Amino acid sequence: MNGEENNRVQIRQRTRLPDFLQSVNLKYVKLGYHYLISHLLTLCLIPLMSVIVVEASRLSLDDVHQLWLQLQYNLVSFIVFSVVLVFGSTVYIMTRPRSVYLLDYSCYLPPSHLKVKYQQFMEHSKLTGDFDESSLEFQRKILERSGIGEETCVPEAMHYLPPRPSMAAAREEAEQVMFGALDKLFANTNVKPRDIGILVVNCSLFNPTPSLSAMIINKYKLRGNIRSFNLGGMGCSAGVIAIDLAKDMLQVHRNSYAVVVSTENITQNWYFGNKKSMLIPNCLFRVGGAAVLLSNRSVDRRRSKYKLVHVVRTHCGANDKAFKCVYQEQDDNGKTGVSLSKDLMAIAGGALKTNITTLGPLVLPISEQILFFVTLVAKKLFNAKIKPYIPDFKLAFDHFCIHAGGRAVIDELEKNLQLLPVHAEASRMTLHRFGNTSSSSIWYELAYTEAKGRMRKGNRVWQIAFGSGFKCNSVVWVALRNVKPSPNNPWEDCIHRYPVQLNL
Numbered sequence: 001m002n003g004e005e006n007n008r009v010q011i012r013q014r015t016r017l018p019d020f021l022q023s024v025n026l027k028y029v030k031l032g033y034h035y036l037i038s039h040l041l042t043l044c045l046i047p048l049m050s051v052i053v054v055e056a057s058r059l060s061l062d063d064v065h066q067l068w069l070q071l072q073y074n075l076v077s078f079i080v081f082s083v084v085l086v087f088g089s090t091v092y093i094m095t096r097p098r099s100v101y102l103l104d105y106s107c108y109l110p111p112s113h114l115k116v117k118y119q120q121f122m123e124h125s126k127l128t129g130d131f132d133e134s135s136l137e138f139q140r141k142i143l144e145r146s147g148i149g150e151e152t153c154v155p156e157a158m159h160y161l162p163p164r165p166s167m168a169a170a171r172e173e174a175e176q177v178m179f180g181a182l183d184k185l186f187a188n189t190n191v192k193p194r195d196i197g198i199l200v201v202n203c204s205l206f207n208p209t210p211s212l213s214a215m216i217i218n219k220y221k222l223r224g225n226i227r228s229f230n231l232g233g234m235g236c237s238a239g240v241i242a243i244d245l246a247k248d249m250l251q252v253h254r255n256s257y258a259v260v261v262s263t264e265n266i267t268q269n270w271y272f273g274n275k276k277s278m279l280i281p282n283c284l285f286r287v288g289g290a291a292v293l294l295s296n297r298s299v300d301r302r303r304s305k306y307k308l309v310h311v312v313r314t315h316c317g318a319n320d321k322a323f324k325c326v327y328q329e330q331d332d333n334g335k336t337g338v339s340l341s342k343d344l345m346a347i348a349g350g351a352l353k354t355n356i357t358t359l360g361p362l363v364l365p366i367s368e369q370i371l372f373f374v375t376l377v378a379k380k381l382f383n384a385k386i387k388p389y390i391p392d393f394k395l396a397f398d399h400f401c402i403h404a405g406g407r408a409v410i411d412e413l414e415k416n417l418q419l420l421p422v423h424a425e426a427s428r429m430t431l432h433r434f435g436n437t438s439s440s441s442i443w444y445e446l447a448y449t450e451a452k453g454r455m456r457k458g459n460r461v462w463q464i465a466f467g468s469g470f471k472c473n474s475v476v477w478v479a480l481r482n483v484k485p486s487p488n489n490p491w492e493d494c495i496h497r498y499p500v501q502l503n504l
Helices: 003-014 030-038 040-057 061-073 075-095 118-128 133-145 167-189 212-220 235-252 276-284 298-303 320-324 344-363 366-381 407-416 421-434 438-451
Strands: 101-107 196-202 227-231 257-263 289-295 306-315 326-330 336-340 399-402 460-467 471-479
Touching (some): 101 167, 133 276, 167 212, 167 257, 167 289, 196 212, 196 235, 227 235, 235 460, 235 471, 289 438, 320 326, 344 366, 344 407, 344 471, 399 407, 407 421
Parallel strands (some): 196 227, 196 257
Antiparallel strands (some): 101 289, 101 306
């Protein structure tokens, strides 16, 4: 093996998640075991209920009369028991967590004149004069292996020669994306902007004054007592953080609507230098954004698409390597960009392990939890070489929305979570059609699943995203009905062409 081949092997190893998902092969007995254990409580209750019914059928009228007399003689105890039961039920109903419903969401569809093809991207990069030959070749290779198609979009300012990044252009990009998504959301739901009580906006790299949330309040003339939040610098997983914040606010404020807007701004964050670790975002990130409408009003359940089930957040920022693996900085020539560390995939793997360890007990069937526990105990007590059993998350979820951060991320999660190609299809096709739209990518993926007509009542959806800091965040939804795509679904003009065959 020559030196060049050695380098390729090392690069390939660095871009893979750790192989922590080594599973016991139980495919021939697993489904039956899963069904048996999952229905164990029901199977035990059936004979118990049968015995009760048989004994009740043997009661005569005299037996029933005697039972009534016993209740009369113990009237005080019966009344006290009833009062305690009613009081306890009332307290439970008043203090239980409020259900959070997702009425609808909308993804921004950029105009066709913002699309950029491979050849156009490379020619434009060369003509700017900012990149040397080595950097141009590096970008070409990244594009070829990225999984990104020919229809992704970059902002207006990047189409000029030379490019025209400015505060005004960045504001214009933000307005087009946020207002474009919100206009469709309000039109589809018939909810008036002034009815919105909570607003959460997340954008990692563009945080002007007044804030993006203030821009939305001004545009739609939202009410003066609105609870508004603007999350910055939190990376591609900030969309899940925004959902979590909105959920917490909806637990406090009754009968409220909450809007979450997730986007990223490219105009002022394009890198014009030659440091290779900072060139990757140029090749992957594209224009996109999403707006989500949530409600805690019980009357909205019947018209909502999904119900929020779980949010699990993992933060690895206490580790120095994790903290700096996605890092905005200046290169040696003073040009600003976001640097991606060679340790990124390993750190993402560690964050994922922590996240699914927390998520697993909340969502996995009891059969999977027992298998994992038994294997863990056997490994500790008898044989340290026993492979750990990693639960099958396909038994917990029907659909997977993996953040479309890049082909390598999707490949490795598909492999290590032992997913089928159809489970990663929405993520791959979103990356191909729209590129990495940062925190909004998981909504384009959900829209793809709906456009394909695959979402059925009771289906569970797992949205998982990674972000700077370093963070791994998950959110779980359950479909309340057979979900059809909303008007102006971002895939409606092209879903018939997907899935496409990717030459990777």
